[in-house]
Amino acid sequence: MNEPDHYTDRALDHLTRSRNAGTLSGPSGTGADANPSCGDRTTITVAISDGHVQEVRFRTFGCTAAIASASVLTELAAGLAVEEAARLEPADILNALGGLPPRKEACALMAIGALRGALVDARVRATA
Numbered sequence: 001m002n003e004p005d006h007y008t009d010r011a012l013d014h015l016t017r018s019r020n021a022g023t024l025s026g027p028s029g030t031g032a033d034a035n036p037s038c039g040d041r042t043t044i045t046v047a048i049s050d051g052h053v054q055e056v057r058f059r060t061f062g063c064t065a066a067i068a069s070a071s072v073l074t075e076l077a078a079g080l081a082v083e084e085a086a087r088l089e090p091a092d093i094l095n096a097l098g099g100l101p102p103r104k105e106a107c108a109l110m111a112i113g114a115l116r117g118a119l120v121d122a123r124v125r126a127t128a
């Protein structure tokens, strides 16, 4: 894996032109995760129907890596079957961004945690 010591053009593009930023109204599920080392936080809302992630939105209060990670993760997750979306990993984010500076790779975890939380919340709500 390419391990840049700077942000790639793809990562900076997701920072300056973030995809799917915001919050869905009436989502199927909501998840949030925080990085305890810095206090940054990401919330993800999902709309699910027919077993697929139809829409995803993110809201991040955090660093460049956290914002770029959440933005690209919404693109990766949209359209996937719920089971496939739940299997997305930080490595998928790093691949999609062309890497992150090594000291910032842990920031991608937060987006994954928020997405998985939203998918679990949606499953709980659907069976309630």
Ligand code: FES
Residues within 6 Å of the ligand: 035, 038, 039, 040, 062, 063, 064, 065, 066, 104, 107, 110
């Ligand atoms: S420094 Fe806090 S998530 Fe990146």
